[in-house]
Amino acid sequence: MSLKDKLITSYFAVEDYIDADSHIHDLRNTAIKSFEEKGFPTKKEEAWKYTPLNAILKEDYCVFPKKENTIEFKDVKKYFLHEIDTYKIVFIDGIYSSFLSETTHDKVDVCLLSAALSKPKYKAVIENYFNKVAKDDSLTSLNTAFAKEGAYIVIPKHREVEKPIEIINFATGNEAALFLQPRNLIVVEENAHVQIIERHQSLTSNPVFTNVVTEIFTEKNASIDYYKIQNDNHSASLIDSTFLLQEQGSNACVHTFSFGGKLTRNNLNFYQKGERNNSTLKGVTIIEENQLVDHHTLVNHIAPNCESHQNYKGIFAGKSTGVFNGKIIVEKEAQKTDAFQQNNNILITDNATINSKPQLEIFADDVKCSHGCTIGQLDEEAMFYMQTRGIHKKEAQALLMFAFASNVLESVKIPELKARITKLIANKIGVDLGFNL
Amino acid sequence: MLQIKNLHAGIDNEEILKGINLEVKAGEIHAIMGPNGSGKSTLASVIAGKEEFEVTQGSISFEHEDIAALAPEERAHKGIFLSFQYPIEIPGVSVTNFIKTAINEGRKAKGMVDMPASEMLKMIREKAELLEMDRKFLSRSLNEGFSGGEKKRNEIFQMAMLEPKLAILDETDSGLDIDALRIVANGVNKLRNDKNAILVITHYQRLLDYIVPDFVHVLLDGKIVKSGTKELAYELEERGYDWIKEEVKIV
Numbered sequence: 001m002s003l004k005d006k007l008i009t010s011y012f013a014v015e016d017y018i019d020a021d022s023h024i025h026d027l028r029n030t031a032i033k034s035f036e037e038k039g040f041p042t043k044k045e046e047a048w049k050y051t052p053l054n055a056i057l058k059e060d061y062c063v064f065p066k067k068e069n070t071i072e073f074k075d076v077k078k079y080f081l082h083e084i085d086t087y088k089i090v091f092i093d094g095i096y097s098s099f100l101s102e103t104t105h106d107k108v109d110v111c112l113l114s115a116a117l118s119k120p121k122y123k124a125v126i127e128n129y130f131n132k133v134a135k136d137d138s139l140t141s142l143n144t145a146f147a148k149e150g151a152y153i154v155i156p157k158h159r160e161v162e163k164p165i166e167i168i169n170f171a172t173g174n175e176a177a178l179f180l181q182p183r184n185l186i187v188v189e190e191n192a193h194v195q196i197i198e199r200h201q202s203l204t205s206n207p208v209f210t211n212v213v214t215e216i217f218t219e220k221n222a223s224i225d226y227y228k229i230q231n232d233n234h235s236a237s238l239i240d241s242t243f244l245l246q247e248q249g250s251n252a253c254v255h256t257f258s259f260g261g262k263l264t265r266n267n268l269n270f271y272q273k274g275e276r277n278n279s280t281l282k283g284v285t286i287i288e289e290n291q292l293v294d295h296h297t298l299v300n301h302i303a304p305n306c307e308s309h310q311n312y313k314g315i316f317a318g319k320s321t322g323v324f325n326g327k328i329i330v331e332k333e334a335q336k337t338d339a340f341q342q343n344n345n346i347l348i349t350d351n352a353t354i355n356s357k358p359q360l361e362i363f364a365d366d367v368k369c370s371h372g373c374t375i376g377q378l379d380e381e382a383m384f385y386m387q388t389r390g391i392h393k394k395e396a397q398a399l400l401m402f403a404f405a406s407n408v409l410e411s412v413k414i415p416e417l418k419a420r421i422t423k424l425i426a427n428k429i430g431v432d433l434g435f436n437l
Numbered sequence: 438m439l440q441i442k443n444l445h446a447g448i449d450n451e452e453i454l455k456g457i458n459l460e461v462k463a464g465e466i467h468a469i470m471g472p473n474g475s476g477k478s479t480l481a482s483v484i485a486g487k488e489e490f491e492v493t494q495g496s497i498s499f500e501h502e503d504i505a506a507l508a509p510e511e512r513a514h515k516g517i518f519l520s521f522q523y524p525i526e527i528p529g530v531s532v533t534n535f536i537k538t539a540i541n542e543g544r545k546a547k548g549m550v551d552m553p554a555s556e557m558l559k560m561i562r563e564k565a566e567l568l569e570m571d572r573k574f575l576s577r578s579l580n581e582g583f584s585g586g587e588k589k590r591n592e593i594f595q596m597a598m599l600e601p602k603l604a605i606l607d608e609t610d611s612g613l614d615i616d617a618l619r620i621v622a623n624g625v626n627k628l629r630n631d632k633n634a635i636l637v638i639t640h641y642q643r644l645l646d647y648i649v650p651d652f653v654h655v656l657l658d659g660k661i662v663k664s665g666t667k668e669l670a671y672e673l674e675e676r677g678y679d680w681i682k683e684e685v686k687i688v
């Protein structure tokens with residue numbers, strides 16, 4: 001049975017048991033129909049031309065892990081930002097781990113989607129926000145149909161959450177192959193602020209396929225800093241669809257660090273609904289061997305006087321493949337938009353490829369919109385310069401790559417996280433940092 | 438120390454250096470002058486080991502060892518230093534971290550352990566002082582946004598840190614204001630001793646008032662066509678290169 005058939009069959013087997021009498025149930029039914037019609041995307045679709053899913057879909061995934069698995073904290077400590085105090089929402093094989101988590105209901109809600117979907121006190125928020133900005137493409141629909149568990153974060157008006165929140169999904173490898181569909185809902189109310197770190201981590205080399213959907217709402221003057229750390233095993237694949245709806249004067253910044261995984265697809269969508277919004281999308285991709293990382297970004301400028309900044313850097317070695325597709329839509333009403341997009345790439349080997357494409361659709365006349373894309377090798381002159389000072393060619397290369405990639409980190413606001421990512425980059429590149437750059 | 442014999446080098450089958458002979462002994466200062474495009478920087482790059490240029494004939498030896506097959510960093514480890522005519526900007530790497538890396542790579546090549554941090558710091562301070570360099574430059578990205586003169590001063594700072602046996606200074610004077618020229622030249626002179634040597638490439642006699650050469654060579658169309666003492670530099674300043682071109686034609 002194909003994965004598609006298997007998913008549809010399992011849906012109908014369980015649908016009567018999950019929120020049968022809520023409005024969510026109707027959403028699920030619509031969503032599964034949408035997925036049934038569309039199926040998994042294929043290379044025939046323009047948006048998936050360079051990102052083939054067939055190899056991943058071939059695995060015989062367990063789609064409903066039932067067993068509750070445990071992990072010792074000491075075994076996974078390194079995946080947490082343990083140097084500082086954080087809230088933690090942790091899932092093991094898709095199931096919430098109260099043992100590894102640290103949630104709160106004190107003034108802010110940092111808890112579980114399963115609770116929010118079932119308890120009456122969250123009903124209003126769910127009705128207002130759940131599935132309100134997520135689109136009905138096939139993979140998002142599939143996630144909506146099955147959405148049961150994930151992070152539920154609501155930051156009320158004027159609150160600044162003092163600790164970053166970590167959302168971590170572990171896969172233990174207890175299943176031969178595992179399919180996961182976390183669903184996160186994040187609402188940052190007026191003037192509130194939050195910092196969130198998300199990662200997906202497989203603990204063995206058993207195949208894992210994650211189809212995660214995250215909806216983020218920033219109300220008036222709210223702000224969010226969101227960091228995605230994608231450094232999974234080479235047997236794990238991730239499709240991440242994130243949708244942000246920004247109200248007036250809000251500030252949303254998403255950093256995506258893609259170093260690991262077999263196949264990683266980021267669909268990052270910003271909808272600027274109110275005026276004077278600021279959106280920042282940054283990414284560093286460093287991959288090798290047969291890895292593939294695909295960034296599809298969308299910034300939809302709907303209202304006037306908004307800004308967006310995109311800066312993606314990629315370093316590709318081995319036979320790796322990079323895709324960057326940056327779409328900017330400036331609607332007719334969105335006058336005085338300032339949209340900037342930059343995608344710079346370095347190919348280390350002849351077998352690595354990058355497909356980079358800006359896509360601008362501008363319907364307003366008074367806008368500032370710029371984009372640039374570079375694909376190159378390392379600067380020979382700079383390398384020679386460093387060599388004449390006694391620095392080995394390999395080390396010179398590494399330093400140059402490090403300098404190229406790490407300037408994206410300037411906007412990372414959590415110092416411990418910045419140090420962590422800096423080290424990750426240094427490790428990836430093989431530069432021996434006897435110092436802090 | 439440095440011995441160049443009948444050196445021919447070029448790029449893409451285009452010969453730039455057409456038979457250079459030059460010998461530099463320990464303790465000496467040699468100046469190379471010559472019109473734009475005559476091959477001065479090419480000669481400097483070839484000595485430093487730039488792989489882009491192909492050596493088609495002749496030999497370069499350093500301390501009686503043929504260095505033709507050595508990579509630029511290996512030549513650096515042996516004590517050859519090139520101060521660039523156009524220093525390269527390396528964003529994201531601070532001056533301090535760059536020089537630390539350079540020094541420790543050199544020590545590693547000699548089988549030594551890293552220089553202790555305190556010693557490194559002390560040395561950086563001393564050398565920055567010697568060149569009257571503002572400390573704030575040390576934490577900035579290497580050469581990024583530096584003015585022309587600041588870049589040159591930073592080159593000599595690196596030379597002071599690395600203490601090479603042979604320093605090739607490619608137009609270090611261009612871009613320096615009058616005071617900076619004096620400071621940088623004094624810095625270079627303080628680094629001199631009877632065991633090291635300097636090859637200065639310049640267009641102007643002015644620098645040679647500070648860094649006084651034992652020999653002056655004129656490079657013309659890839660060949661050293663005339664050599665003399667420091668008086669030759671005055672003559673060139675006065676008369677330009679046409680008379681030498683004439684002399685060469687007659688020969």
Ligand SMILES: Nc1ncnc2c1ncn2[C@@H]1O[C@H](COP(=O)(O)OP(=O)(O)OP(=O)(O)O)[C@@H](O)[C@H]1O
Nearest residue numbers: 448453471472473474475476477478479480489522
């Ligand atoms: N990478 C290169 N590719 C092609 N031609 C080159 C290259 N480098 C140098 N040349 C040529 O070789 C010749 C010598 O150049 P070089 O830079 O050595 O001159 P120079 O004597 O240093 O001049 P200047 O006084 O202007 O610095 C020039 O004609 C130059 O165009």
Ligand SMILES: [Mg+2]
Nearest residue numbers: 477478479522
């Ligand atoms: Mg030159």
